[in-house]
Amino acid sequence: MTDGTLIKCVVWDIDNTLLAGVYLESGDRLPPADPRLLGVLRELAGRGILQALASRNPPEAADYVHRLTGADFAAMECGWGSKAAALRQIAADLGLAPGAVAFVDDDMLDRAEVAAAMPDVLVLTPDDAAEAADWPQFSPPVITAEARRRTQLYAARRRREAEARAFGGSRADFLRKVGTRVTIGHAAPADTARLHELSVRTHQLNSAGNPVTEAELAVCISSSADLVATVTLADDFGDDGLVGAAIMSGNAVASGPVPSVMWVPLVMMSCRALGRGTLDALLAWLCRTAAAAGSTELQVPCLVTERNVPMRLALAAAGLRAEPGAVAADGRAVFARPLTGELPGLPDWVSDRDPQ
Amino acid sequence: MKAGEAQSRITGELRQMLAAVTGRDQLLEIPPQTQLFGVGVGLDSLAGTLLLRRVQRRYGVDVAAEDLNLDALQTLGTLAAFIAERV
DSSP states (O other): OOSOOOOOEEEEOIIIIIBSSOGGGSTTSOOOBOHHHHHHHHHHHHTTOEEEEEESSOHHHHHHHHHHHOOOOSEEEESSSOHHHHHHHHHHHHTOOGGGEEEEOSOHHHHHHHHHHOTTSEEEOHHHHHTGGGSGGGOOSOOOHHHHTHHHHHHHHHHHHHHHHHOOSOHHHHHHHTTOEEEEEEOOGGGHHHHHHHHHHOOTTBSSOSOOOHHHHHHHHHOSSEEEEEEEEEETTEEEEEEEEEEEESTTTOSSSSOSEEEEEEEEEOGGGTTTTHHHHHHHHHHHHHHHTTOSEEEEEEEOOSTTHHHHHHHHHTTOBOOTTOOOTTSEEEEEEEOSSSOOOOOTTEEESSOO | OHHHHHHHHHHHHHHHHHHHHHTOGGGGGOOTTSBSSSTTTOOOHHHHHHHHHHHHHHHOOOHHHHOTTOGGGGBHHHHHHHHHTTO
């Protein structure tokens, strides 16, 4: 509890925690919310920390809490299994490491079970949680517009995924059906806070594997040698805002104004956008933009880890390859593709905000 | 002969996994040489990650750890051959 790891998701028990009573034992008069903890939940949600439910109850209990409090939940696990299993499922669904998860439960046995099975989870009593808003783990330094709506966006994602499962056609057909709109354009100085946040929070879809400071981003955005591309995403379920970006850097490898090799030191995408075509679109856009500028090859140095396999899949799908065995001592390999012949296409739901 | 049999059994299992992770039953019909990336199957990062996770659970083969470029994912046939060599 003393380290600086920020909590990204709080998982709440329902009975005698978020509710002042027990859902199934309350007869006709369902219990009210615990006002103290509901206040904490709203405060933390406003800071961009996801909220979720894990309860030994039928799913109706979670629906009741949602209706009663008006709060959105990024994930809900109701059932009769162990709380540790519920937390593992929630962490997997949201793409979070256990160390980024806090768990609040009044039941000592459930707390002990989770603490033993998942030692990295921050386990709290309702009394601990009542003070959590003052703790550093719950105080992100910067709160962006995307962060404030984060739980809401995850709730939209849950509804979208339910519809996608029921839809039998291809991903592309589904994305078109739900009105997906992806816009790629040049970053503005006002984007630096969100871009920095993405560089810290993204892991599965991050090529560089290290955070980029706001100062570094500001330099790239204002420099004429670099290009910072941003990706915004929306569909009929909600507006996800700025979900991804890439930095293109021509002068890192060449001296002339039109480098033959376009070097892309960073590609990153929020895991919320996974499965929505944004990373494929960004890589296609990078290829096309670099080719239009006269480059003949695109190179993306990528940290090769277990966690960012989704990034390597997208690079492979866009036709980038590394020399076999080319992983350097720093864990990176340079993935490259020629910019001649047929380039990856931009799907019809992608628009270019700053057409050349 | 035996290796060929194992490979075609694995191909069949992979086809089922692919249909399951994409939710598209029509992929149960694709021939082993269909390209997984790009037009046709259009395997994206999400479906690809889920498929590799199932492969690891089923066969104990960590494709991503052994194949830097993920060339094994070119087709169901190449993926089955990659797995058959290792089980």
